[in-house]
Amino acid sequence: MMFAALxxxxxxxxxxxxxxxxxxxxxxxxxxxxxxxxxxxxxxxYGGFEDVDDRWEWECAALSVRQVLEAELESRLRExxxxxxxxxxxxxxxxxxxxxxxxxxxEGPSVARFVRxxxxxKEADPHTWAIPRLFGAPKVALAELQYDExxxxxxxxxxxxxxxxxxxxxxxxCSYGAYINDVPxxxxxxxxxxxxxxxxxxxxxxxxxxxxxFEATSSLPARDVSAGLSRLGLGAAAPxxxxxIEADAVHEQVAARNICQALAEQDPxxxxxxxxxxxxxxxxxxxxxxxxxxxxRSGRSALRAPAASPTDDLVLQP
Amino acid sequence: VTLDEREQQTTDRRAPEVIxxxxxxxxxxxxxxxxxxxxxxxxxxxxxxxxxxCDKSSRLPWCDGTHKLLNQQPGSRPTVFAVAGQxxxxxxxxxxxxxxxx
Numbered sequence: 463m464m465f466a467a468l469x470x471x472x473x474x475x476x477x478x479x480x481x482x483x484x485x486x487x488x489x490x491x492x493x494x495x496x497x498x499x500x501x502x503x504x505x506x507x508y509g510g511f512e513d514v515d516d517r518w519e520w521e522c523a524a525l526s527v528r529q530v531l532e533a534e535l536e537s538r539l540r541e542x543x544x545x546x547x548x549x550x551x552x553x554x555x556x557x558x559x560x561x562x563x564x565x566x567x568x569e570g571p572s573v574a575r576f577v578r579x580x581x582x583x584k585e586a587d588p589h590t591w592a593i594p595r596l597f598g599a600p601k602v603a604l605a606e607l608q609y610d611e612x613x614x615x616x617x618x619x620x621x622x623x624x625x626x627x628x629x630x631x632x633x634x635x636c637s638y639g640a641y642i643n644d645v646p647x648x649x650x651x652x653x654x655x656x657x658x659x660x661x662x663x664x665x666x667x668x669x670x671x672x673x674x675x676f677e678a679t680s681s682l683p684a685r686d687v688s689a690g691l692s693r694l695g696l697g698a699a700a701p702x703x704x705x706x707i708e709a710d711a712v713h714e715q716v717a718a719r720n721i722c723q724a725l726a727e728q729d730p731x732x733x734x735x736x737x738x739x740x741x742x743x744x745x746x747x748x749x750x751x752x753x754x755x756x757x758x759r760s761g762r763s764a765l766r767a768p769a770a771s772p773t774d775d776l777v778l779q780p
Numbered sequence: 781v782t783l784d785e786r787e788q789q790t791t792d793r794r795a796p797e798v799i800x801x802x803x804x805x806x807x808x809x810x811x812x813x814x815x816x817x818x819x820x821x822x823x824x825x826x827x828x829x830x831x832x833x834c835d836k837s838s839r840l841p842w843c844d845g846t847h848k849l850l851n852q853q854p855g856s857r858p859t860v861f862a863v864a865g866q867x868x869x870x871x872x873x874x875x876x877x878x879x880x881x882x
Contacts (some may be wrong), residue, residue, distance in 0.1 A: 465809070516858075556802070558802075559802065566848070597836070606827060609827060610826050612829065614825075614826055615828055640824060680845075681844055681845035682844070682845045682846070682848070683842075685838060685844055685845075707838075707839060707842075707844045707845075708826075708830070708839060708842045708843075708844065709826065709844070710805065711805065711830045711842065711843040711844055711845045712805075712826070712828050712829060712830040712843075714806055714845070715801045715805065715830060716807070716828065717805055719801065777843060
């Protein structure tokens with residue numbers, strides 16, 4: 463229904479009405495449907511779809527559906543993460559040390575960080591939304607980190623491009639969103655969480671906490687994946703992971719110290735959301751990893767059944 | 781400001797900046813190369829690099845996050861890196877001035 467509506471003309475501020483989409487309660491949708499809907503609505507703010515009018519990005523009807531789904535996701539995660547947020551709040555030492563301690567406390571299976579093209583092909587973009595929402599030292603630190611993510615002036619070194627090269631080396635389709643109908647809700651949630659934090663200025667603290675936890679769970683797993691790829695004769699796929707060993711050893715320090723700690727010093731009210739964002743990142747990653755690993759352990763694919771095609775094949779912009 | 785002073789200021793501005801991370805690596809901004817204890821020169825390709833201080837990295841001289849797996853005593857840092865113009869030279873802790881941890 464949602465996707466049929468998006469193919470039509472934007473409504474110029476009018477509501478979609480009962481004939482089209484009226485998602486007023488997130489429980490109307492299954493978890494898979496909630497996440498694919500949210501992912502598609504967020505996509506309007508990134509690359510868009512070939513067969514969807516770009517004006518849908520700021521269409522009230524689409525935004526109101528997004529708000530309903532975001533409210534459900536946020537409140538569920540606030541509840542889930544509250545004990546961990548408390549440990550950061552009550553912790554001693556600098557904010558950076560408290561964030562590293564949180565990561566150590568919650569960090570799940572490290573497969574979480576890397577097996578998800580749904581995010582990696584737009585790597586770094588969700589956190590970039592925060593740049594104009596920060597000021598002073600944290601803003602400068604985030605801009606420096608993102609500059610590195612975007613290849614430090616060299617297009618071929620952009621992390622999203624390196625990931626595309628890795629997918630190609632593994633015989634996978636690296637066109638953006640190629641597997642969107644195949645991935646389970648738990649994988650989409652990883653991407654949706656970042657977009658929700660990034661696109662809501664109110665949640666800028668959570669976005670930066672998310673970044674800190676994300677970067678702090680990257681360099682060691684990247685080292686293991688790189689070694690594994692080389693062992694399996696897939697050395698051509700390793701440069702992306704090799705890059706992340708060194709880049710994220712830098713980024714985890716910058717994100718925790720120069721961004722989050724500096725942000726909390728600048729505005730202590732943001733500390734709670736910084737902790738929330740970090741804990742939410744770890745828990746959503748953990749859920750995605752558990753889903754994947756339990757499927758693999760029982761000899762199944764972690765992907766959805768091939769018949770399902772929830773977006774009804776909206777065509778992503780190349 | 782004399783020409784000599786101006787030249788000195790310019791050189792200072794171009795010198796790499798070193799930031800010490802508590803129980804973590806040294807961050808170096810603006811270096812073009814790093815010289816390790818074997819006198820091997822490693823080119824710097826990113827604006828900010830992290831230099832290993834636990835000596836257990838798999839990608840020396842760069843940090844790979846391994847220090848997080850060690851139960852390191854605060855202050856037990858085997859090496860520091862001294863800034864030398866556009867280059868950094870790794871020296872033993874005994875022969876180089878220690879920076880105060882932040």
